[in-house]
Amino acid sequence: MATGRTHRPATRSRGIPEATVARLPLYLRALTALSERSVPTVSSEELAAAAGVNSAKLRKDFSYLGSYGTRGVGYDVEYLVYQISRELGLTQDWPVVIVGIGNLGAALANYGGFASRGFRVAALIDADPGMAGKPVAGIPVQHSDELEKIIEDNGVSIGVIATPAGAAQPVCERLVAAGVTSILNFAPTVLTVPDGVDVRKVDLSIELQILAFHEQRKAGEEAAAAADAAGAVAAVRGDSADKGPDGDVPAVMPA
Amino acid sequence: MATGRTHRPATRSRGIPEATVARLPLYLRALTALSERSVPTVSSEELAAAAGVNSAKLRKDFSYLGSYGTRGVGYDVEYLVYQISRELGLTQDWPVVIVGIGNLGAALANYGGFASRGFRVAALIDADPGMAGKPVAGIPVQHSDELEKIIEDNGVSIGVIATPAGAAQPVCERLVAAGVTSILNFAPTVLTVPDGVDVRKVDLSIELQILAFHEQRKAGEEAAAAADAAGAVAAVRGDSADKGPDGDVPAVMPA
DNA sequence: CTTTGTGAACTTGTTCACAGCT
DNA sequence: AGCTGTGAACAAGTTCACAAAG
Incomplete structure (x- = not known):
């Protein structure tokens, strides 16, 4: 659909790496804190520490912006806040709808940091007719019948899905059909969308499972280290595997 | 602190790439759905589609497990569910505490998918004495004075922080001091932790800002494409930059 | 002398394409 | 014949280390 966009202004080719984009909000938050304390300038070292990254990465990230x-001095805080805000598109404000006003949807609607930085909750939408009209975070919930009309009337391009898993895909399709092109999905499902629509997902149970993996690995390392120290062979856990490599037995190679 | 763990059992060196680990929960979810529909086997192609990745990536991921x-056939669904669960450490169950029982904390406590897969909410903790004893999701909230005792008594190694930003770092430090080594942080702050402690963060406003960036880029592309088509030069947005490269002006190079 | 900005080296992750089993 | 498992090519991201600028 898009015309071939091969050239770009000579100045600086608009190819900010995705990993950099994902860190800009972090920098922006750190800078905003500095700005509130009226700190005029900051070095890459200091700012990197505040954002929890290393300074080489930060400098490289900024180099993509200009x-x-x-x-010998550092970065001007106010100026950087402005540049990053502009780069992220936060100088305009984005109307957002939240669909699915259960526990989570309500929590999201109440989330303060939402309105602060360029985002405005344009509407709360729920499929339960009993919810209609009830105010959540000061905004009356509207019934999902109104979804298309709300999107169009408010020029909404970002939607947040906080419905149960089963409802997510249909809701997503209605949002996209109505003109939404960016979706933040809190439902534990893979959403299928047409090209040109961005989806980001936030998934509690995936995050916990990743933590569990590392937690388990730590326990294994400890056991192995202990066995190492004792010069003993660790006990074999009884795994009922009938093929594939053995279960992850903490074995020890005597030096 | 850890003993040098350089060798490993000859079988398959335990070096599962982080990117693969992050996808295992996705595969597991898709497989669980197949398992519930009593599907006996699945090909990499089918499973990849269900998990929203491509099949080469999925096969490569599985190759790290064994x-x-x-x-000629595919994967045995039940068997894979078991292997991935074991790899992720979900065959044991992990007691978890949630600290900060506001809107979000309550929503997390109520989240069903929590208990289902190896995780158990061992306690809900809040700093407000007025909350103490109140049941949320059927679990009585306990006061933060009890935090250390709760962690130790329950052998909790995973903590979820859902407090306001200002409270997150102190809470984090108490959790770590009490023995927690994995933290899922919902507060919009960078947490500083000692080596050996894992932190994962979930941050609504970061996700929205990333979406806004891409959304803005889409709008720019559209405008540029339109200008292209018209053979006209796009209007210059009045940016008040006093140095650095120009604002992101959609210029056009005539062929 | 301090601190940025960035090529170049390195590491991690993805995709390709096909040999090797069943 | 069909589908997995994986080396090899490729792409993305990170870190190093230092020249250039103030």
Whole structure:
């Protein structure tokens, strides 16, 4: 659909790596805190520490945006706040709808940091007619029949899905059909969308499972280290595997 | 602190890439759905589609776990569910505490998928004495004075932080001091933790900002494409930059 | 002398394409 | 014949280390 966009202004080719984009909000938050404390300038070292990354990465990230620092000095806080905000598109404000006003949807609607940075909750939508009209976070819930009309009237392009898993895909399709092109999905499902629509997912149980993996690995390392120290062979856990490599037995190679 | 763990059992060196680990929960979810529909086997192609990845990636991911498939046939659903569960550490169950029982904490406590897969909410903790004893999701909230005792008594190693931003770092430190080594952080702050402690963060406003970036880029592309088509030069947005490269002006290079 | 900005080296992750089993 | 498992090519992301700028 899009015309071939091969060239770009000579200045700086608009190819900010995805990993960098994902960190800009982090930098912006750290910078905003500095700005509130009226700190005028900050070095890559200090800012990196505040954002929890290393300074080389931060400098490289900023280099994709342009040359915004002063050698020997650092970065001007206000100026960087502005540049990053603009880069992220936060100088305009984005109306957002939240669909599915259960526990989570209500929590999201109440979330303060929402309105602060360029986002405005344009509507709360739920399929339960009993919810209609009830105010949540000061905004009356509307019935999902109104979904298309709300999207169009408010020019909404970002939708948040906080419905049960089963409802997510149909809701997603209605949002997209009505003109939404970015979706933040809290439902534990894979959403299928047409090209040109962005989906990001937030999934509690996936995050916990990743933590469990590392937690288990830590326990294994400990056991192995202990066995190492004792010079003993660790006990074999009884795994009922009938093929594939053995279960993950903490074995020890004597030095 | 850890003993040098350089060797490993000859079988299959325990080095599952992080990116693969992050996808295992996705595969597991798809497989569980198949299992519930009593589907006996599945091909990499089918499973990949269900998990929203491509089949080469899925096969490569599985190859890190071992050779669990059958050529010409596919993967045994039940068997894979078991292997992935074991790999993720979900065959044991993990007691979890949630600290900060506001809107979000309550929503998390009520989240069903929590208990289902190896995780058990061992306690809900809040700093407000008025909350103490109140049941949320059937579990009585306990006061934060009890935090250390709860962690130790229940052998909790995973903590979820759902407090306001300001409280997150102190809470984090108490959790870690009491023995927690994995933290899921919902507060919009960077947590600083000692080595050996894992932190994962879930941050609504970061996700929205990333979406806004892409949304803005889409709008720019559209405008540029339109300008292209018209053979006209797009209007210059009045940016008040005093240095650095120009604002992101959609310029056009005439062929 | 301090701190940025960035090529170049390195590491991690993805995709390709096909040999090897069943 | 069909589908997995995996080396090899490729792409993305990170870190190093230092020249250039103030």
